[in-house]
Amino acid sequence: MTQQSTSQDQAAPAAGAGVQTPNGFKLDNSGKRIVVDPVTRIEGHLRVEVNVDSDNVIRNAVSTGTMWRGIEVILKNRDPRDAWAFTERICGVCTGTHALTSVRAVEDALGITIPDNANSIRNIMQLTLQTHDHLVHFYHLHALDWVDVVSALSADPKETSALAQSISSWPLSSPGYFKDLQTRLKKFVESGQLGPFKNGYWGSKAYRLPPEANLMAVAHYLEALDFQKEIVKIHTIFGGKNPHPNWLVGGVPCAINIDGTGAVGAINIERLNLVKSIIDQTIEFIDKVYIPDVMAIGSFYKDWLYGGGLSGKSVLSYGDVPERANDYSDKSLLLPRGAIINGNLSEVHPVDHRDSHEIQEFVTHSWYKYGDETKGLHPWDGVTDPHFELGPNAKGTKTNIVELDESGKYSWIKAPRWRGHAMEVGPLARWVIGYAQGKPEFKEPVEKVLHDLGLPVSALFSTLGRTAARALEAQWAAYQERHFFEKLMANIKAGDLSTANVDKWEPQHWPKETKGVGFTEAPRGALAHWIKIKDGKIDNYQCVVPTTWNGSPRDPAGNIGAFEASLMDTPMVDPAQPLEILRTLHSFDPCLACSTHVMSEDGQEMTRVQVR
Amino acid sequence: MAAVETFYDVIRRQGVTRRSFTKFCSLTAASLGLGSTGAARIANALETNERTPVIWMHGLECTCCSESFIRSAHPLVKDVVLSMISLDYDDTIMAAAGHQAEAILEETKQKYKGKYILAVEGNPPLNEDGMFCIDGGRPFVEKLKWMAEDAMAVIAWGACASWGCVQAAKPNPTRATPIDKVIYDKPIIKVPGCPPIAEVMTGVVTYITTFGRLPELDRQGRPKMFYSQRIHDKCYRRPHFDAGQFVEQWDDESARKGHCLYKMGCKGPTTYNACSTVRWNGGVSFPIQSGHGCIGCSEEGFWDKGPFYERLTNIHQFGVEKTADEIGMAAAGAVGVAVAAHAAATAVKRIMSKDQDH
Numbered sequence: 004m005t006q007q008s009t010s011q012d013q014a015a016p017a018a019g020a021g022v023q024t025p026n027g028f029k030l031d032n033s034g035k036r037i038v039v040d041p042v043t044r045i046e047g048h049l050r051v052e053v054n055v056d057s058d059n060v061i062r063n064a065v066s067t068g069t070m071w072r073g074i075e076v077i078l079k080n081r082d083p084r085d086a087w088a089f090t091e092r093i094c095g096v097c098t099g100t101h102a103l104t105s106v107r108a109v110e111d112a113l114g115i116t117i118p119d120n121a122n123s124i125r126n127i128m129q130l131t132l133q134t135h136d137h138l139v140h141f142y143h144l145h146a147l148d149w150v151d152v153v154s155a156l157s158a159d160p161k162e163t164s165a166l167a168q169s170i171s172s173w174p175l176s177s178p179g180y181f182k183d184l185q186t187r188l189k190k191f192v193e194s195g196q197l198g199p200f201k202n203g204y205w206g207s208k209a210y211r212l213p214p215e216a217n218l219m220a221v222a223h224y225l226e227a228l229d230f231q232k233e234i235v236k237i238h239t240i241f242g243g244k245n246p247h248p249n250w251l252v253g254g255v256p257c258a259i260n261i262d263g264t265g266a267v268g269a270i271n272i273e274r275l276n277l278v279k280s281i282i283d284q285t286i287e288f289i290d291k292v293y294i295p296d297v298m299a300i301g302s303f304y305k306d307w308l309y310g311g312g313l314s315g316k317s318v319l320s321y322g323d324v325p326e327r328a329n330d331y332s333d334k335s336l337l338l339p340r341g342a343i344i345n346g347n348l349s350e351v352h353p354v355d356h357r358d359s360h361e362i363q364e365f366v367t368h369s370w371y372k373y374g375d376e377t378k379g380l381h382p383w384d385g386v387t388d389p390h391f392e393l394g395p396n397a398k399g400t401k402t403n404i405v406e407l408d409e410s411g412k413y414s415w416i417k418a419p420r421w422r423g424h425a426m427e428v429g430p431l432a433r434w435v436i437g438y439a440q441g442k443p444e445f446k447e448p449v450e451k452v453l454h455d456l457g458l459p460v461s462a463l464f465s466t467l468g469r470t471a472a473r474a475l476e477a478q479w480a481a482y483q484e485r486h487f488f489e490k491l492m493a494n495i496k497a498g499d500l501s502t503a504n505v506d507k508w509e510p511q512h513w514p515k516e517t518k519g520v521g522f523t524e525a526p527r528g529a530l531a532h533w534i535k536i537k538d539g540k541i542d543n544y545q546c547v548v549p550t551t552w553n554g555s556p557r558d559p560a561g562n563i564g565a566f567e568a569s570l571m572d573t574p575m576v577d578p579a580q581p582l583e584i585l586r587t588l589h590s591f592d593p594c595l596a597c598s599t600h601v602m603s604e605d606g607q608e609m610t611r612v613q614v615r
Numbered sequence: 616m617a618a619v620e621t622f623y624d625v626i627r628r629q630g631v632t633r634r635s636f637t638k639f640c641s642l643t644a645a646s647l648g649l650g651s652t653g654a655a656r657i658a659n660a661l662e663t664n665e666r667t668p669v670i671w672m673h674g675l676e677c678t679c680c681s682e683s684f685i686r687s688a689h690p691l692v693k694d695v696v697l698s699m700i701s702l703d704y705d706d707t708i709m710a711a712a713g714h715q716a717e718a719i720l721e722e723t724k725q726k727y728k729g730k731y732i733l734a735v736e737g738n739p740p741l742n743e744d745g746m747f748c749i750d751g752g753r754p755f756v757e758k759l760k761w762m763a764e765d766a767m768a769v770i771a772w773g774a775c776a777s778w779g780c781v782q783a784a785k786p787n788p789t790r791a792t793p794i795d796k797v798i799y800d801k802p803i804i805k806v807p808g809c810p811p812i813a814e815v816m817t818g819v820v821t822y823i824t825t826f827g828r829l830p831e832l833d834r835q836g837r838p839k840m841f842y843s844q845r846i847h848d849k850c851y852r853r854p855h856f857d858a859g860q861f862v863e864q865w866d867d868e869s870a871r872k873g874h875c876l877y878k879m880g881c882k883g884p885t886t887y888n889a890c891s892t893v894r895w896n897g898g899v900s901f902p903i904q905s906g907h908g909c910i911g912c913s914e915e916g917f918w919d920k921g922p923f924y925e926r927l928t929n930i931h932q933f934g935v936e937k938t939a940d941e942i943g944m945a946a947a948g949a950v951g952v953a954v955a956a957h958a959a960a961t962a963v964k965r966i967m968s969k970d971q972d973h
Contacts, residue, residue: 040751043712046678048748048755069749072675072740073788074781082922088910089918092781095679095810139685147710187697196666196701201719203710228693232686232813236899243902244895245686246679246810249910251865256907258870265872267851268904277899389788391743402744404752415747503866585712 021062026425026562027316028571031056032063036406037578041069042585044144045593046096049554051584052407053570059578064563064570065409066554068416071370075387078544083109083536084508087250090532090546094594096139098246099132099238100525101532101546106252108532112519113252113512118501121254122328123491124241127278128248129324129523130480130487131237134285136526137430137477138234138293140592142227145470148586149300150212150220153205156189158214167219170299173291175226184222209582211303220300223292230288237281237484240274254503261495270502275492282488286481289474297474298455301467305456310466310587312569317344317424318432319552321354321531323524324483331522337483338524339437339445344424348439354421356520356531359383364547365418368409368556377559379420382533383518385545414556418564419547427565428528428552429591434472435463448475466569469590473526510539525549527592550594566591666698667824668723668731670762671705674755675748675782675791676737680773681707683810687817688897695817699824700732717751724765732823733766735759737775739797740782740789747789756797768802768829769794770819774912777805777836784918795836802829805836809912812893815841835915837887846883846901846909849891852876870906880924881908888913 021031032054040050048070054063078089086109091102103125110117117125160181167176191197204210212220235245241257242248249256260269322340325331333340333353341351355361363379366372372390373380380386393401394411407413418425426432437445452471453460462468507513515538522531528549535543555564566588575583623636671681685692696702704719711719723731740747745754763769771794774780782791795803806819819838822830830838847853855861856875863869863878877884883891886909890901902909908924911917 038752039713040749041706043706043709043716046707048673048750050749050752070675071747071789072782072791073747076786076788077781077784077918082924085923088923089781089784092677092679092809095677095682098679098682143685143708152710191697194666196668196703198696198700198702199705199709201703201709201711202715204715225693228685229691232688232692232896235686236896239896239899239905241905243900243905243907244890246682247912249902249905249907251907254866256865257905258866260871260873263871265874268873268900268906269871389743389747391746399752402746402754404749500871501866505864505866508864579713580715581713 022561024557024561024563026313026568028563028568030063030563030571034062035578037581038406039581039584040067042588042593044147044585044589046094047550047594049588049593050407051566051570051588052409053584055575055578059575061570061573061575061584064567065407065413065556066564066566066570067407067414067556068550068554069414071389071415073387073389075385075544075546078541080540082539083112083534083541084252086532086534086541086544087252090544091247091250093546093548095246096594097132097136097525097527099128099242099248099250100523100530101548102248102250103129104521104523104525104530104532104546105534106250107521107523108519108534109252109521109536110519111521112517112534112536113507113514115253115504115507116329117254117504118499119328119494120259120491120499120502121504122325123487123494124255124257124502126324126487127484127491128238128241130484131234131285133480133526134289134477134484135231135234136592137473137480138227138289139231140526141293141297141470141474141477142224144592145589146220146224146300147200147203148582148589149210149304150224151205151207151210151217152188152200152203152221153192154210154212154214155218155221156185156192156214158185158218160185160218163215163218166215166299171291171295173295175222181218181222184225185218188221204580204582207576207580207582209576209580212300213303216299216303220296223296226292227288230284233281234285237278240278241270251503253505253508254501256503258502259495259500261500275488279488282481282484286478286485289478289481294474294478297471298452301456301471304467305458305462308462308465308467309573309583310469310569310590311464312567312571312587313425313427313565314431314435314468314569315461315464316346317421317426318342318435319354319421319426319428319529320433320436321356321522321524321529323522338433339440339442341436341440342421342424342426343436343439344422348435351436351439356522356533361422362531362547363420364545364551365420365558366412367418367559368412368414369417370412370415371417379558382531382545382547383520383535383543385533385543387545409557414554416551416554416556417547418555418558419551420558420562423558423560423562425555425558425562425564425568426552427568428549429469430473430476430526430528431463431469432528433524434475438463444479448479466587466590473592513539516542527594528552548594550591553591554593566593666701668703668727669700669705669734669820670703670720670723670731670766671707671734671736672759672762673706674735674737674739674759674775675789676773676775677781678707678736679810680736680775680816681705683813684772684816685813686896687813689814690817690821692813692817695820699821703731720762724762728765730767731765732768732770732820733762733801734770734772735776735794736772738779738783738791738793740791741797742788742790747791759794760797763798763801766801768804768823769798771795771803771805771836772816773811774807774809774917777807778915780809781918784916803836804829804832804838807837807842807913807915808888811913812841812889812895814893815889841889841893842887842913844887844889844892846886846888846891846903850883850903851891852903876903876906876908878926879908880922880926882911882914882917882920882923882927883909884927886911886914886917 087102087105238245260266322336324337359381394408396408399405553565739756748755
């Protein structure tokens with residue numbers, strides 16, 4: 004096997020000893036090139052290529068979105084009131100958050116305000132999504148990076164029970180419960196048909212939990228699978244179904260009927276009681292299962308503090324969850340807004356979506372065309388014109404990519420930048436910003452986690468920190484659901500039943516030309532839609548989504564995005580089993596579902612040989 | 616290594632008696648026209664067969680079908696995955712990655728040739744040589760065709776796999792293409808919806824694994840048991856349609872009383888799905904119940920059938936919409952007329968849906 008990837012593949016001028024990026028990373032692609040394509044346990048399609056040195060430490064990382072669906076193009080000339088349904092289908096996992104972003108963008112463009120009840124119901128739905136998405140992410144997409152399922156078979160159920168009872172008052176924790184579960188698991192494994200657990204990295208020394216902790220975690224994997232279907236019923240009550248509940252420009256589609264007759268489907272006391280019951284259960288599950296599990300598992304990985312990437316340098320949050328309807332000022336937003344650059348936590352910059360100098364998207368290394376590709380475009384003037392073309396040093400052919408060339412175009416993801424900076428977005432970004440702003444609801448839980456694990460603040464900027472921030476946020480969101488539920492009840496009690504504003508529903512009330520922006524904090528990070536409306540139709544629609552920020556390719560200045568940055572300098576136990584890559588990528592909860600191949604160092608795929 | 620756990624072992628463990636099992640086999644044999652010897656053959660097969668391997672692949676999609684699947688309440692998805700099928704490959708939830716994951720595909724193709732189910736969520740784009748969806752450096756469509764070669768049957772999950780869905784809406788920039796337009800030589804079951812209802816999904820899977828055959832399909836390839844009636848036929852707001860009681864604008868008094876959403880653009884009268892019977896998320900609600908009209912997400916090309924809030928105008932020429940409007944203004948008293956008008960609308964839609972069936 005010959006070593007194929009050498010520094011000459013890098014067309015950047017400073018090739019050879021390595022390239023220093025403006026955002027502080029030294030890229031060296033002289034080592035072995037490892038290709039992971041696609042990555043499993045994510046949503047969407049993602050490919051990652053890394054170079055590892057002779058000690059198997061990652062020295063160059065290339066992340067590539069390998070799917071494009073063209074929804075922005077499809078939206079052109081359609082009715083703006085329909086846009087929520089199209090954009091909601093961008094993601095069925097963070098379902099609803101695109102729809103919320105879209106109705107906000109349209110309302111902003113058309114000058115539509117929404118009633119208080121609609122604000123509370125929208126917030127409850129958005130917070131429901133946060134709790135659901137974080138819970139499913141941790142147990143079903145991320146946990147198997149830390150938990151060895153097969154090891155659970157050798158656990159002593161009594162000791163598992165003692166462990167579980169020592170960290171939580173969750174009732175499903177008796178020796179008999181774990182014994183029964185272990186028996187079922189044993190039968191399953193002995194059947195020889197392992198289903199989704201087949202061919203996992205069981206037994207790898209990268210796993211560090213004792214069998215008893217593994218058994219507890221597997222039990223909670225299954226319990227969380229049962230429970231997550233309950234959480235989303237809140238969407239079903241207000242939006243009719245989940246995934247993809249229904250939304251409405253001007254408010255919410257569900258009417259409230261507390262004392263009137265008829266209206267089996269309107270929001271009445273039975274429906275409200277069901278919402279309350281689910282919120283209570285969600286809080287209990289997160290308090291008694293999710294948080295203790297993250298702490299327990301984290302305690303075995305305290306020294307695995309890789310994966311920080313951009314999180315200690317540049318983070319961005321748009322803010323979300325307005326306390327007051329139609330007030331999107333910093334004071335009203337319960338999730339914080341701001342930008343931190345170059346690791347200066349003492350300064351949180353304001354963020355303005357309308358300023359054409361702030362948020363811009365670049366396509367120099369993306370499979371799109373711009374008139375001038377050295378320049379970025381603000382999303383209101385954004386262009387989405389697909390153009391698939393591999394770089395000159397790519398290996399393979401157009402329809403059989405063996406290795407990408409990051410000096411050319413290499414991803415279906417554009418490169419968004421805030422004032423020229425590559426930014427990390429997501430739960431960790433939000434919690435770092437809240438922490439930096441000194442907000443007690445963010446600062447205190449972070450300090451408690453660090454204290455309990457005996458770690459310094461710097462440990463926050465890591466794969467583990469990202470995972471912990473997500474858990475804290477799920478807890479925060481569940482309690483905020485209760486807050487907005489109580490607010491909704493108080494408002495109804497005071498006699499306000501309004502759920503929609505229809506003053507400007509009909510297009511004759513719209514300006515001939517207008518534009519707007521809507522923003523949210525999706526579970527995965529800062530999300531905004533920019534819309535231009537002309538003659539009652541969509542003239543331009545651009546979405547900049549969280550994974551565009553985190554998974555961005557390089558920009559014309561050479562800055563690397565958050566995924567690429569996070570993989571840098573991570574040692575791998577065995578590059579043929581890319582657990583470390585999965586662990587860190589999963590901590591972002593990438594929204595790009597897919598599966599993985601690994602290639603050998605000479606660029607020949609280990610898998611392709613067996614497969615085709 | 617212990618003996619392979621069979622379907623029979625599983626159901627016994629779940630409390631099904633030998634007696635019920637035998638009865639089940641007899642009924643199944645009878646329904647298949649196999650007579651008494653057939654029952655013994657079925658029993659033997661279920662006692663000795665492994666769980667059916669399922670390979671679940673993802674093309675252009677948003678993962679809403681997978682998310683819906685895991686919401687199933689009866690059966691619980693946990694039990695489907697641990698006891699009823701062997702979900703050996705699903706890139707969204709599987710532990711393995713890389714060549715360990717790919718090895719499963721190869722092994723399944725060889726070991727279970729003609730015996731595994733290929734479940735497909737999403738669809739392949741054909742423009743740009745298929746490179747709008749790259750899987751392992753290659754067009755997704757190649758992997759799809761390769762795994763379909765040796766499958767017993769293909770389940771097209773959701774509107775993407777069945778019809779194309781949102782990425783295939785005009786102008787369909789990627790040329791996203793439904794599964795039955797790239798795979799011709801296998802039985803394909805379409806389970807449309809954006810997404811399909813969870814219990815419909817697990818219902819289709821458990822029907823196949825329980826009865827050992829595919830459910831009866833309509834001319835468009837959908838299981839008749841879930842897709843042979845329009846949402847309108849069993850809608851709980853239907854009496855208000857018949858009585859001429861309509862919501863006229865969002866959050867009006869009629870909306871609060873739960874009147875019919877036809878004038879708000881509801882596509883229930885032209886949409887075939889089980890939403891108004893099975894309902895969503897364990898029977899909690901469905902879109903119309905929660906106040907928004909049906910957007911018709913299980914129908915072919917629903918994205919391009921005009922704005923969602925425009926009432927069904929494609930039945931204009933028959934005067935039905937006008938009749939419905941007039942009835943709405945005339946309020947009560949005209950129930951008989953409304954029923955007649957509705958009967959006409961039903962007849963018209965039956966004719967129109969036949970046109971679409973081709």
